[in-house]
Amino acid sequence: xxxxxxxxxxxxxxxxxxxxxxxxxxxxxxxxxxxxxxxxxxxxxxxxxxxxxxxxxxxxxxxxxxxxxxxxxxxxxxxxxxxxxxxxxxxxxxxxxxxxxxxxxxxxxxxxxxxxxxxxxxxxxxxxxxxxxxxxxxxxxxxxxxxxxxxxxxxxxxxxxxxxxxxxxxxxxxxxxxxxxxxxxxxxxxxxxxxxxxxxxxxxxxxxxxxxxxxxxxxxxxxxxxxxxxxxxxxxxxxxxxxxxxxxxxxxxxxxxxxxxxxxxxxxxxxxxxxxxxxxxxxxxxxxxxxxxxxxxxxxxxxxxxxxxxxxxxxxxxxxxxxxxxxxxxxxxxxxxxxxxxxxxxxxxxxxxxxxxxxxxxxxxxxx
Numbered sequence: 001x002x003x004x005x006x007x008x009x010x011x012x013x014x015x016x017x018x019x020x021x022x023x024x025x026x027x028x029x030x031x032x033x034x035x036x037x038x039x040x041x042x043x044x045x046x047x048x049x050x051x052x053x054x055x056x057x058x059x060x061x062x063x064x065x066x067x068x069x070x071x072x073x074x075x076x077x078x079x080x081x082x083x084x085x086x087x088x089x090x091x092x093x094x095x096x097x098x099x100x101x102x103x104x105x106x107x108x109x110x111x112x113x114x115x116x117x118x119x120x121x122x123x124x125x126x127x128x129x130x131x132x133x134x135x136x137x138x139x140x141x142x143x144x145x146x147x148x149x150x151x152x153x154x155x156x157x158x159x160x161x162x163x164x165x166x167x168x169x170x171x172x173x174x175x176x177x178x179x180x181x182x183x184x185x186x187x188x189x190x191x192x193x194x195x196x197x198x199x200x201x202x203x204x205x206x207x208x209x210x211x212x213x214x215x216x217x218x219x220x221x222x223x224x225x226x227x228x229x230x231x232x233x234x235x236x237x238x239x240x241x242x243x244x245x246x247x248x249x250x251x252x253x254x255x256x257x258x259x260x261x262x263x264x265x266x267x268x269x270x271x272x273x274x275x276x277x278x279x280x281x282x283x284x285x286x287x288x289x290x291x292x293x294x295x296x297x298x299x300x301x302x303x304x305x306x307x308x309x310x311x312x313x314x315x316x317x318x319x320x321x322x323x324x325x326x327x328x329x330x331x332x333x334x335x336x337x338x339x340x341x342x343x344x345x346x347x348x349x350x351x352x353x354x355x356x357x358x359x360x361x362x363x364x365x366x367x368x
Contacts, residue, residue: 020058024051024067032074036081045075045093049100061109068101132191133162136360138334140165141172142242144363146333148341152307152353160186160233161305161358164194166201171242173201173210176303176360177235177254177278192221193233193278207239207290211250211275215288218278232279236303240295240362247295250288253277255306258322260336262298262366264329266322269293298366300336307357308340311348319347333361 028051035044052068059067075097079090136147147163160179165172175197179189196217197210204210218233236254240247249257252275256268271291276284295301302325311319324343328336337359345351 021063024055025070027051027054028067028071028074032078035078040082043089043093045078045090045097048075049097052101052104056104056108056111059108060112061105064108065101065105068097068105071101072097132187132194134164136163136165141167142365143172143240144333144365145360146337147360148337148358150307150341150344150353150357152356160190161307161356162190162194163303163358163360164197165360166198168202168239172240172362173197173207174238174240174303174360174362175201175214175235176305176358177233177252178305178307178358179233180231180277182356189218189221189231189233193218193235197237207237207248207250208288211237211252211278211288215252215278215281219282232277234277234306238301238303239290240301240364245294245296245364246292247301248290248292250275250290253280255304255309257304258302258325259293259295260300260302260325260329260331262296262329264326266326267293268322295364297364299364300331300333301362301364302336302340303360303362305356305358307353307355308344308359310355311344311353311357313347314349319344333363336361 028048031044031047035042038044048071051071052064055067056064072094075090075094079087079094083090133149136145138145145165149161160181161177162179163174163176165174167173175193177190177193179186179193181189193214196214200210200213204213214235214237232253234253234255235251236257237250237252238247238257247259247269249269249271251269251271254274254277256270259267259269261267269291273286273289275281275288276286304321308321309318313319321340325336325340328339331339340359344357345353348354
């Protein structure tokens with residue numbers, strides 16, 4: 001498994017550049033010199049409040065408080081040089097500057113506490129997610145396999161995208177899905193689905209029976225939480241027989257997989273009738289049926305979650321996955337995912353995704 005979350009941001013004080021540290025002091029020095037030399041009717045002291053306010057935007061409470069103290073001392077120097085500390089105007093300027101410095105220092109403290117909590121929450125969620133998503137081997141039976149997980153950039157927004165593969169006596173079964181919601185709760189729901197899949201993929205004779213088992217497991221857990229209709233999982237459940245050039249698919253409200261044919265064509269596996277997402281079958285009358293599609297030697301199957309399709313560029317255009325992989329025929333699974341990941345991040349605004357994205361590529365080797 002290739003898990004690629006954005007690196008956790010280090011403590012803010014370690015990220016401070018030389019220019020950021022110097023800017024408040026340059027501002028204080030400039031205002032002080034000009035204020036001392038200015039005519040008596042000109043007072044630039046209020047501009048000193050910008051120094052601690054500026055510092056609070058990028059530094060912690062200690063540095064913000066230190067800059068506030070320096071600004072107050074600078075105002076004292078200005079007051080002494082121009083008149084005296086007893087001057088009422090300068091006295092009120094000093095009092096106002098002290099109050100502003102205390103306030104922005106307190107807000108910097110609150111922000112720093114919040115950032116530490118977000119970093120800790122994200123770290124816990126990423127660790128839990130790596131435990132839930134076991135690595136997929138690069139070969140499952142006769143199939144070549146590669147997988148990737150791209151985490152969104154927003155802090156503490158770990159999603160519930162999932163995938164897994166299991167061998168049976170006659171072939172390989174796979175699942176890819178996306179839990180509604182984010183955070184640790186979504187990771188927990190993903191663990192529920194993956195646990196049910198791993199427990200039943202070897203036992204259920206038919207693909208429809210496997211999906212029914214997953215639906216029962218998800219519905220029982222969600223009903224117990226009292227949030228029926230609020231939580232659900234879109235999923236694509238597939239079966240690839242070893243001795244038939246086909247793939248069987250049950251789509252539970254999930255984006256259709258793509259098959260990159262050996263002849264260069266890109267075909268979407270659109271099912272005639274999609275089953276409802278896992279957890280919603282009790283709300284919608286439906287029958288689970290598996291549909292069969294050709295999947296011959298040399299073909300590559302690409303599974304993905306909606307985080308791939310929902311990536312937008314600066315104009316707001318969605319990522320055209322099927323168009324972008326049209327020229328990728330002949331690529332091995334890992335090379336295909338590397339190409340798509342690089343192209344997807346280049347497409348996304350700021351090279352970051354708004355939602356987590358997972359992809360799995362499966363190749364049926366060409367016969368000699």
